Amino acid sequence: MFDLPVGQGPVHITLLMGPKLVQPVPAEVTQALLSAQITATAGERSGFQLAFDLTKNGIISRRLLPEGFFDPKTRLIVTVAVRGIPDVLFDGLIVRHEVGASNQPGHSTLTLTGEDLTLLLDLEERTARYPNLPPSERVLAILRQYSDYGIRPDVYTEKIAQPPHQDLRVHYQTGTDLQYVTELARANGYTFYLEPGPNPGQSSARWGPEVRLGIRQHALNVNMDANSTVDQLTFAYDGTAREEPQARWQDPGTRLSTLLPQPPISPLRPPLGKRPTPALKRRTLSGTAKQQRAEAEAELLARAAVSADVVSGSGSLDVNRHGYILQPRQLVGVRGSGRAYDGDYFVKSVTHHLRPGSYQQNFTLSREGLEAQSDYVRP
Numbered sequence: 001m002f003d004l005p006v007g008q009g010p011v012h013i014t015l016l017m018g019p020k021l022v023q024p025v026p027a028e029v030t031q032a033l034l035s036a037q038i039t040a041t042a043g044e045r046s047g048f049q050l051a052f053d054l055t056k057n058g059i060i061s062r063r064l065l066p067e068g069f070f071d072p073k074t075r076l077i078v079t080v081a082v083r084g085i086p087d088v089l090f091d092g093l094i095v096r097h098e099v100g101a102s103n104q105p106g107h108s109t110l111t112l113t114g115e116d117l118t119l120l121l122d123l124e125e126r127t128a129r130y131p132n133l134p135p136s137e138r139v140l141a142i143l144r145q146y147s148d149y150g151i152r153p154d155v156y157t158e159k160i161a162q163p164p165h166q167d168l169r170v171h172y173q174t175g176t177d178l179q180y181v182t183e184l185a186r187a188n189g190y191t192f193y194l195e196p197g198p199n200p201g202q203s204s205a206r207w208g209p210e211v212r213l214g215i216r217q218h219a220l221n222v223n224m225d226a227n228s229t230v231d232q233l234t235f236a237y238d239g240t241a242r243e244e245p246q247a248r249w250q251d252p253g254t255r256l257s258t259l260l261p262q263p264p265i266s267p268l269r270p271p272l273g274k275r276p277t278p279a280l281k282r283r284t285l286s287g288t289a290k291q292q293r294a295e296a297e298a299e300l301l302a303r304a305a306v307s308a309d310v311v312s313g314s315g316s317l318d319v320n321r322h323g324y325i326l327q328p329r330q331l332v333g334v335r336g337s338g339r340a341y342d343g344d345y346f347v348k349s350v351t352h353h354l355r356p357g358s359y360q361q362n363f364t365l366s367r368e369g370l371e372a373q374s375d376y377v378r379p
Contacts, residue, residue, distance in 0.1 A: 011319070011359050014086070015050075016077040016200055017069070020149065028059045034109065034355070038078060038090045040328040041349035042210060043191040046116040048078065048090050054099065054108040065110065070097050075149075076114055077200045080325070080354070087325060088197035089352060091150075092116040116194050117149055117203055121178035128173040132164045135184045139192075139207045142177045150201045151194065156208030158188050159267045160298040168292070181207065187295070189268045189302030193329065211330055212270050212346055216378045218324045219333040220317065228336065229322040233315035235341045237277075237370070241310040244279035245303040247288040249296045257289060260300055268305040272331075272344045273369025277310045313345060313365035318358075326350055326361050333377035334365070343372025 015030055016022035032052040040046040054061050064070065071094070078090040094114045102108045121142075130138045136157045143153040164171070173180040185192040185207055195204040222233040250257045285303060288296035313334070319325055326332065328350040334342055345365035353360040 010082075011354070012081040013354060014079045014081065016079070018075055019073075020075060022075055022077055022201060026059060026064075029064070032058065032060060036078060036354040037351065038354075039349065039351040040090075040193075042329045042346070043185075043193060044349075045118050046090065046092065046194070048076070048092060048112075048114050050076075050078075050112045052110045052112075053106065054101075054110045055106075056108070060110060061108075065097075065099075070094060070110070070112060072096060076112070077196070079200055080352075080359075082319075082325065086200075088200055088202075090116065091194070091196035091200070091203050093119050095119070116196070117146075117151060118178055118192075118194055120146055120149065121181065122176045125176050126173065130171045130173065132166045133171070134158065134162050134164055135188060136207070138171065138173075139181050139184060142181055143205050143207075145177075146205075149203070151203045151205050154195075154204045154206045154208065156190070158190075158298060159209070160188075160294055160301060162292065162294040162298060165292070186306075187302060188298050189265075189305040195329070209268050210346060212272065214331065216344060217327060217330055217332040217347070218322075219335045219377050219379055220315070220322070220326075222315070222334070222336045224336040230315050230317045231321075233313060233334070233337060235311065235313045235337065238310050238312070239277065240280055241307060242277050242279040242368075243281040243283050243303070243307040245283050245285050245300055245307075247285040247296050247300040249291070249293050250289040260288075260293075260297060263297065263301040263304060265301065265305040265308055268301065269308050269368060271369065272346065272367040272373060273311065274343075274371035274373050276369040277308075279307075308368040309346075309366040311341070311367050311370065312348075313341070314363065315365075316360060316362045318360055320359065322361075326363055328363075332365070335377050335379075340370045343367075343374070343377065 015025045017025050034051040034053055036050050038048045074094045079086045079088050092114045094112050096113050098111045100109045136155050140153050140155050181192050190208050191210050192207045221227050221229045247260045248257050328347050330347055331344050332347050333344050345367050348364040348366045351362040
C-alpha cells in the first residue's frame, strides 16, 4: 500500500515478459503501449488487457509477433512506479492476442488478453488421493507444486477443525487443482486468490478468510467539495441477499437427525457495519446429513458468511486526485456519504485503467450492514 501521496507525480509502467523467468521487454514495446486494463476481484481470477500500436514496420509486427514473443502462455508482469516506488499490479499469462489491421496509418493495434497465474492450476485435470490430510494441508500440498513460478502458499487452518479419519473416508481430488482448491475454500467460507508481489516474479497464494481486519487504506472522500477524492460513489442495499442456511446432520451411531445450531459469522466476517442486516431468506443445505459433523458445521458457517454482505458500493477515482492507489481485497474507509453509508468497507474489486497521462480506477465495496462501527475513519 502506498503511504506517500501520489499527488501529481508521474506514473511509469514497466512490462516484463518471458516463458517462466521474465525480463524487461524492448523499449519499443513499452513505447507502443496504448492502454492497459487490469482487474482484480476477491475470490475470482484476475485478468488484463493491453493494447499496443501496431506500426507496419515496427519491431512488434516485423519481428516479435512472428517469432512468438506474444504467444499464449507467455508470462507477463506489469509494474507501476509512482514517485519511484514500484508496485506489482499483475503477474499472469497471455491467453490470446488479436490484431486489428486498419487502412488508416496509426490505427492498427495488437491487443493482448491474459489471466493471472491461477490459470496454471486450471490447465490439467487430475485424480489425487489425500489420506489423513485436513483441507488446509491438502491445499498446501497442491500449491507447493507451483513454486517454480514464485508462488508462495499463504494458507490458514480451518475455523472449524476437520481432523481426517482415514478409516472412515479418504478424500479424493477430481478435476483441476484450481477447481479442487476453490471447492475446499468455499466449503470453509474462505477465499482463494493470488496476490502479485511484493517483487516481480513473486506471488502470494492466499487460501483463508477475506482480509477484514488490520490497517485501513486512505479514505475515499465524496461530497466534500475540495476534499473530495472520488468522482462518484453509488450504494445499494439488497435486503434479500442475506440468507439463514439450515443444515441437518445424522449421527451414524444412533441414526438420529438433528438441526445444527446457527454459527456466529464473526470469525470469518468481523462486522464492519454497526447495524447488521437480518436474513429474509431461509435455505436448507443438501447433503450435510451424511457428512462428518465438523464438515457439515463448516459448510453451514461458510454459507452464512458468504451471503452476509448486503450493502455494496461502486465508484471511480483518479489516482492522482485521490493521492493513493486503491488496493483490492483490503479495507478502506468512506467519508462524506452520510451517516448510513460512511465507515469501513471491504474492497471487493478494482479495475485499473492506464493510458498516457491518465490513471483511473473503478472499484466495488461491500459490507454487511449500515452505519459505521466507529466515529473515526482513517483520512
